[in-house]
Amino acid sequence: MPPEVAIIGDHFMTPERFAAAIRAACGEAVALRSLTLPWPDQPMEHGYASAGLDGLKEYQGDPDEIVRFIAGAEVLVTHLAPVSAGMLARLPGLRMIAVSRGGPVNIDMAAARARGVRVVNTPGRNASAVAEFAIGAILAETRLIRAGHEALRQGEWRGDLYRADRTGRELSEMTVGVIGYGAIGSRVVKLLKAFGCRILVADPYVQLSATDRADGVAQVALDQLLAQADVVSLHARVTAETTGFLGAAQFAAMKPGAIFVNTARGPMVDYEALYQALLSGHLGGAMLETFAVEPAPPDWNLLRLPNVTLTPHIAGASIRTITIAAEAAAEEVRRHLAGEPPLNPC
Numbered sequence: 001m002p003p004e005v006a007i008i009g010d011h012f013m014t015p016e017r018f019a020a021a022i023r024a025a026c027g028e029a030v031a032l033r034s035l036t037l038p039w040p041d042q043p044m045e046h047g048y049a050s051a052g053l054d055g056l057k058e059y060q061g062d063p064d065e066i067v068r069f070i071a072g073a074e075v076l077v078t079h080l081a082p083v084s085a086g087m088l089a090r091l092p093g094l095r096m097i098a099v100s101r102g103g104p105v106n107i108d109m110a111a112a113r114a115r116g117v118r119v120v121n122t123p124g125r126n127a128s129a130v131a132e133f134a135i136g137a138i139l140a141e142t143r144l145i146r147a148g149h150e151a152l153r154q155g156e157w158r159g160d161l162y163r164a165d166r167t168g169r170e171l172s173e174m175t176v177g178v179i180g181y182g183a184i185g186s187r188v189v190k191l192l193k194a195f196g197c198r199i200l201v202a203d204p205y206v207q208l209s210a211t212d213r214a215d216g217v218a219q220v221a222l223d224q225l226l227a228q229a230d231v232v233s234l235h236a237r238v239t240a241e242t243t244g245f246l247g248a249a250q251f252a253a254m255k256p257g258a259i260f261v262n263t264a265r266g267p268m269v270d271y272e273a274l275y276q277a278l279l280s281g282h283l284g285g286a287m288l289e290t291f292a293v294e295p296a297p298p299d300w301n302l303l304r305l306p307n308v309t310l311t312p313h314i315a316g317a318s319i320r321t322i323t324i325a326a327e328a329a330a331e332e333v334r335r336h337l338a339g340e341p342p343l344n345p346c
Contacts, residue, residue: 006073010039013079021330059106085111100325122328124183126316131187133315137287171195177229180236251277257284266292
């Protein structure tokens with residue numbers, strides 16, 4: 001019998017996309033079956049929300065239903081399905097899990113290693129999408145796109161936005177600070193060059209590429225970046241070190257009137273401190289794509305500020321992201337079945 005591959009997708013990473021990519025990579029030599037979860041029409045959960053799923057993040061699906069669906073499969077391909085230690089104990093035939101995201105936060109990695117279950121992921125799948133979105137977010141703030149849009153929606157013609165003391169600034173005359181120089185941050189830097197702005201990068205663990213150094217990009221300490229940047233764009237990863245690392249002191253250290261953009265993750269930011277910096281007028285504006293709690297509570301104070309643009313964690317959502325992730329997961333399935341080493345082991 002051909003090896004069984006269980007596909008658990010959703011309305012973004014659809015099972016059909018996974019199946020088509022796996023068929024293209026593996027032919028008819030695998031038996032596929034699919035399950036569709038209701039995300040993003042229904043929100044994700046976190047480990048504290050369900051017994052037995054402690055430590056897992058950003059998942060969706062009932063554990064018992066998922067175990068019944070996977071049962072007997074050698075390979076699981078998924079985007080959001082949780083896989084806990086207790087679930088793995090009930091899946092003795094499972095040998096590989098391919099997670100179509102940058103980090104396998106919905107998988108108990110310690111339990112997977114203990115049971116010899118290989119876990120792979122698809123790093124960088126949405127790097128281009130998020131980088132493009134970040135540029136759009138920066139422009140929405142610096143060129144008053146959000147302010148003008150909101151006024152017109154309310155029937156107000158903001159001719160005053162043309163005043164010299166209120167109008168926006170071009171990126172060509174600004175300094176943009178990029179925090180984090182991974183797959184996304186480095187792409188943001190590449191896109192920013194076209195605007196002719198001065199670019200600063202803060203990342204203590206990565207060195208700039210030779211091309212970026214030659215193009216005048218400067219790598220500086222975080223405090224220098226905050227003090228000099230007109231726009232600060234966050235692209236770091238959430239770690240114990242970065243959790244809450246942008247707080248009251250950091251926002252106070254930013255230039256008066258500076259703009260803060262977060263298309264990375266909410267837990268890195270003290271949002272109450274950001275609220276106070278925006279309310280006081282010290283910061284000129286912010287664009288927030290991710291939040292510490294999602295969905296954001298409807299009574300959240302940042303939703304009521306006029307100098308904030310907010311979007312519901314959609315920066316990485318693009319058709320290209322889906323294609324890249326599905327093809328990367330399919331190649332990992334092919335390599336596993338062929339006895340070849342994985343490209344992106346976790």
